[in-house]
Amino acid sequence: MRHLPTLCLAIVLVSVETQAHDLWLLPDTKPTVADKLIVLARQGMDFPKSTNALSTEKFSHRIVIGPDNQRTTAKPAGKRDASGLMEINATKPGVYICAVRTRTRIITLKAPKFNHYLVVDGMPHIYSLRSKENTLDQDGVEQYSKSPKVLVKHGDGGGDPCQVVGLPLEIVPLTDPFTLKVGNTLPIQVLFKGKPLNNAHLGWAYPNEGNEPRGTIRTDTKGNALIPLAQTGLITIRLTHMTRPKKEDHEWESFWTTLTFKLP
DSSP, X not given: OTTHHHHHHHHHHSOGGGSOOEEEEEEOSSOOXXXXXXXXXXXXXXXXXXXXXXXXXXXXXXXXXXXXXXXXXXXXXXXXXXXXXXXXXXXXXXXXXXEEEOOOEEEEEOHHHHHXXXXXXXXXXXXXXXXXXXXXXXXXXXXXXXXXXXXXEESSOBOOTTSOXXXXXXXXXXXXXXXXXXXXXXXXXXXXXXXXXXXXXXXXXXXXXXXXXXXXXXXXXXXXXXXXXOSSEEEEEEEEEEEOOOXXXXXXXXXXXXXXXXEO
């Protein structure tokens, strides 16, 4: 890791604009009308501020799991300000899980930006690999996709917020977060393609605290970690995981995910 001092200096010099944008799903702050829940899709670096309104009809998957554990599909519902909207038919009270998957895209990042991204997003092992192979001066050609998830409590009722949706990369709560209070910790498990992901670099954030997470932690050998709950209201937990498929049109593939809910 002899290149790390140079990289740390580079991180200071690189613009904050090179940081990647997370994708969050959020419960709507407006009252429910006629059993129609609205979920907001937002993208940005300062949770939950959105840089632009996403077209939710372009998501490849819009998954809903209701209190009865039945799976349905969220309906695209246009845009509001800087938020993309989705509508859920919420005829039963309880907990709803909403998750989406974006279509894959390929992007090329110049070498300094790619190296910066690897370290800032908790993937120094990929940086170390590039250092060992003497490829730190090579651009990063990466395919990426995002799969955020939100938990929404709609009145009093059943539902299991701890069930697995089946996203490529997924943060799964192991305890119902709606039963917890400030000062508690939320146990979670990270799954990658259905299997526990160890040493995954998680970060968590509360609203309007800037680009940096409130805290970070890595998962253990079973993919588990504990997230401290410091205040009521919205909280998001985020993660990026990268693999190296070495395809003809891209060398790297990254998977992004967030889990968002509102602590009572």
